[in-house]
Structure formats: C-alpha cells, structure tokens
Amino acid sequence: xxxxxxxxxxxxxxxxxxxxxxxxxxxxxxxxxxxxxxxxxxxxxxxxxxxxxxxxxxxxxxxxxxxxxxxxxxxxxxxxxxxxxxxxxxxxxxxxxxxxxxxxxxxxxxxxxxxxxxxxxxxxxxxxxxxxxxxxxxxxxxxxxxxxxxxxxxxxxxxxxxxxxxxxxxxxxxxxxxxxxxxxxxxxxxxxxxxxxxxxxxxxxxxxxxxxxxxxxxxxxxxxxxxxxxxxxxxxxxxxxxxxxxxxxxxxxxxxxxxxxxxxxxxxxxxx
Numbered sequence: 001x002x003x004x005x006x007x008x009x010x011x012x013x014x015x016x017x018x019x020x021x022x023x024x025x026x027x028x029x030x031x032x033x034x035x036x037x038x039x040x041x042x043x044x045x046x047x048x049x050x051x052x053x054x055x056x057x058x059x060x061x062x063x064x065x066x067x068x069x070x071x072x073x074x075x076x077x078x079x080x081x082x083x084x085x086x087x088x089x090x091x092x093x094x095x096x097x098x099x100x101x102x103x104x105x106x107x108x109x110x111x112x113x114x115x116x117x118x119x120x121x122x123x124x125x126x127x128x129x130x131x132x133x134x135x136x137x138x139x140x141x142x143x144x145x146x147x148x149x150x151x152x153x154x155x156x157x158x159x160x161x162x163x164x165x166x167x168x169x170x171x172x173x174x175x176x177x178x179x180x181x182x183x184x185x186x187x188x189x190x191x192x193x194x195x196x197x198x199x200x201x202x203x204x205x206x207x208x209x210x211x212x213x214x215x216x217x218x219x220x221x222x223x224x225x226x227x228x229x230x231x232x233x234x235x236x237x238x239x240x241x242x243x244x245x246x247x248x249x250x251x252x253x254x255x256x257x258x259x260x261x262x263x264x265x266x267x268x269x270x271x272x
Contacts, residue, residue, distance in 0.1 A: 007041050008074045011049065014038060015067050019056045087257055092121040092128035093141035096203045097244065100226035101141065104268035109261075116257055124179075132247050139261060140247040144181075152253065154262060156244045157269035160221045161186065163237035166230060168213035173198060175206050176218040182240040183218045189238040207231070221272050244269065 010027065014034070017023035024031040042049050049063040059067065093102070098120060109118065121131065125142040132140040133148050145153050161182040173196040176183045187193050194216065200206045203223050210217035211229040220242060224231050233239075246265060252258045 003041065003044060005074075005077050007037065007044075008070050008077070010034060010037050011041060011070055012067070012074060014050065014057060015059055015063065017057070020052075023057075088117045088119065089138045089252075089257070089261060090119050090121055090136070091139045091141065091261075092123060092131050092137035094125055094128070094143070095122050096220070096223050097141050097143070098122065099204070100222040101244075101265070101268055104270075105265055108264045108268055112260060116260075118261075129247060132249075138248060138252050139258075139265075141265070142245055142247045144243050145245050145247050148247075150249065151247055152250050154246045154253070156246055156266055157271055159242040159244060160239050160272070161218065161242055162221060162239040163190075163234040164207075164210055164217050164219050164224055164231040165215075165234050166211050166213055166232075168211075169215065170213045171215045172196070173215035174218070175200055175209050175215045177201055177203065177206065180218070182220075182242065185240050186218055186238045225270075225272060 010023075013026050014020065014023040017026065020035055020038075021031055024034045027034060038050065045066075047062040047066070048060045049066075051058045051060055091102075102120065106118070109116070121128070121137050123131065125140075125145065128137060128140040129142050129145055129148065131137040132142075133151060141156065142153075147153065161180075163186065172194050174187075174194040175198045176187075178184075178199045179201065196215075198209075198215065200209065203219060204227065206217045207219055207223060207227045207229055209215065210219070210231060211227075216234060217231075219231075246253075246262055248258070253262055
C-alpha cells in the first residue's frame with residue numbers, strides 16, 4: 001500500500017466539500033486530476049469512498065468510517081513535518097585525529113541548531129571504516145581510506161608523517177608505532193635508520209617521549225602541532241603523505257545537516 005500525504009489531503013478536502021469542483025478549488029488542482037487521484041485512492045484501499053450523484057458528492061459508509069482516521073493521520077503527518085528535527089550523528093575517528101580536529105569542529109558547529117547533536121566513536125581508521133560500512137557510525141574520519149562499495153570518500157585535507165626530534169635528544173633510538181603503514185614506509189626508505197627501537201602504540205606518548213629527548217619519533221605533523229611541543233623535523237629523513245578523508249553513505253551527506261557537518265569539518269582542518 002502506497003498512500004501518500006497528498007492522498008489523505010485530497011480525501012479530506014473532498015469529504016468536506018459539496019462538489020468535486022469545490023474541492024479542486026480548495027486544493028488548487030484541476031478537477032480531472034483530483035477525480036483521478038480519488039479513484040486511485042479507492043482502488044488502493046479497495047473501498048468505495050464517495051457517492052457521485054446529481055446533487056454533488058457524498059461519503060459512503062466506508063468513507064465515513066475512515067474519515068476520522070484519515071484526519072488523525074494527516075494531523076500527525078503535519079505535526080511531524082512541522083516539528084523541530086532532533087537529529088543525532090555519530091562521528092568516528094582515531095583519537096589522534098580527534099585531538100587535532102574535533103575541538104575546532106565542535107566550536108564551529110556551535111553556531112548551528114541545538115537540535116543537532118553529535119557523538120564521537122574512537123577506533124583505528126580500519127575499524128572506523130568498517131563501522132561506517134555496517135551503519136554503526138554516520139561519518140568516518142579515516143586516514144588513507146580503502147574504497148568500500150556503496151560508500152563515498154571526500155577529502156578533508158593532507159598531512160605529513162615525518163621523523164621528529166627535540167633539542168634535548170640524548171639517544172638515537174627510534175620510537176614508533178609498528179602498526180602504522182606510514183612507519184613501515186618511512187623505515188623502508190630510510191638509509192641509516194636506527195637499529196635500537198622502541199615500539200609504542202600511542203602517538204601522543206611517542207610525541208612526549210621524543211620531546212623528553214628519548215629518541216627520534218615517527219609522527220604525523222598534525223599530532224606534533226596539536227601537542228604544542230618544541231619538536232622539529234629531522235633533515236634528510238623520509239616522510240609519508242597522509243590523506244584524511246570523510247567516509248559515509250551518500251544518503252547521509254546529501255542531507256542539509258550532512259553537508260553542514262562536512263563543510264565544517266573541512267574548514268576545521270588546518271593545512272600545515
């Protein structure tokens with residue numbers, strides 16, 4: 001059954017009119033179109049709704065029976081259509097991405113309707129990609145996303161993963177996250193890469209260890225900037241270009257709210 005908002009509106013207008021011509025004037029539509037619409041509704045319901053006589057149009061018993069229900073349904077639809085929209089979106093990202101991006105984003109979103117609420121889900125880029133695909137997260141902020149059928153990818157900005165050190169460095173050891181493909185790519189191209197290494201999963205901890213002088217660290221530039229540490233890139237070492245993208249279903253980003261969220265995320269990313 002495919003009864004529309006307009007079908008109910010047509011039925012109620014005709015029910016409260018003496019003639020089809022009067023109803024068509026109220027609805028501002030051609031009488032033949034209205035007559036056809038009513039016949040289609042009767043076919044859809046498999047019920048005779050009106051008696052078309054010499055003196056005009058009248059409800060059948062079946063029509064009288066469903067009129068109150070139709071009025072209640074139309075009233076509810078009007079209420080839903082006119083009610084403030086309370087929408088909640090889930091944004092997924094790696095904690096390090098959230099650290100350098102979400103503060104500015106939430107501040108910029110403060111200018112928009114309070115009926116729009118946001119929540120944050122953390123995980124690796126691969127985990128967030130999967131959560132978006134499974135519908136658990138509406139928007140994924142993903143580093144170097146792999147294409148997934150049905151999802152779209154929109155670039156937020158680019159970052160540079162490099163080797164960093166502090167002026168207090170007392171050791172040549174390498175501190176890095178072995179699970180990052182960026183680390184593997186840099187190490188494979190680095191002539192004279194340190195033999196002594198410490199594996200650390202948390203980027204913020206790597207940054208703090210490097211700042212203390214404990215060694216050289218492989219870190220995204222955005223993380224270093226967000227930590228506000230006095231680190232500088234090590235000259236002559238390789239780097240890796242990262243792409244931060246928004247991953248979501250096209251239906252989500254086509255909405256007014258989806259467009260706002262993407263635009264504000266893109267504005268909140270500061271290219272270094």
